[in-house]
Amino acid sequence: MGEIMNWGKMRQGGPSLDAFKGSVTFANIKLRERAELAGCCVWKHERLNKTRLLLRDGVHLNDKGMARYWRSVHGALVMSLKHDQQ
Numbered sequence: 001m002g003e004i005m006n007w008g009k010m011r012q013g014g015p016s017l018d019a020f021k022g023s024v025t026f027a028n029i030k031l032r033e034r035a036e037l038a039g040c041c042v043w044k045h046e047r048l049n050k051t052r053l054l055l056r057d058g059v060h061l062n063d064k065g066m067a068r069y070w071r072s073v074h075g076a077l078v079m080s081l082k083h084d085q086q
Contacts, residue, residue: 041083043076045069 015023035042051058053065061069 041079043072043079045072048072 014020032042048061048065048068050065053061053068055062
């Protein structure tokens with residue numbers, strides 16, 4: 001997990017991008033498994049990985065990207081509230 005959190009600091013001499021993405025995928029699978037065992041909901045932000053939603057730096061979301069992000073956060077909250085009522 002540490003290599004995922006510190007990947008930006010480890011680019012030179014660290015894992016390749018493909019290896020990093022594999023680690024992220026593995027961590028997400030394990031987190032989802034544990035969350036489901038604990039009876040928790042897991043939310044994945046969809047449709048935020050488009051280049052046109054990013055600022056020139058390629059990292060931060062532009063206005064349209066932020067609007068989609070907040071719509072997704074709203075969806076996560078609604079799902080959470082529905083889950084709590086069950």
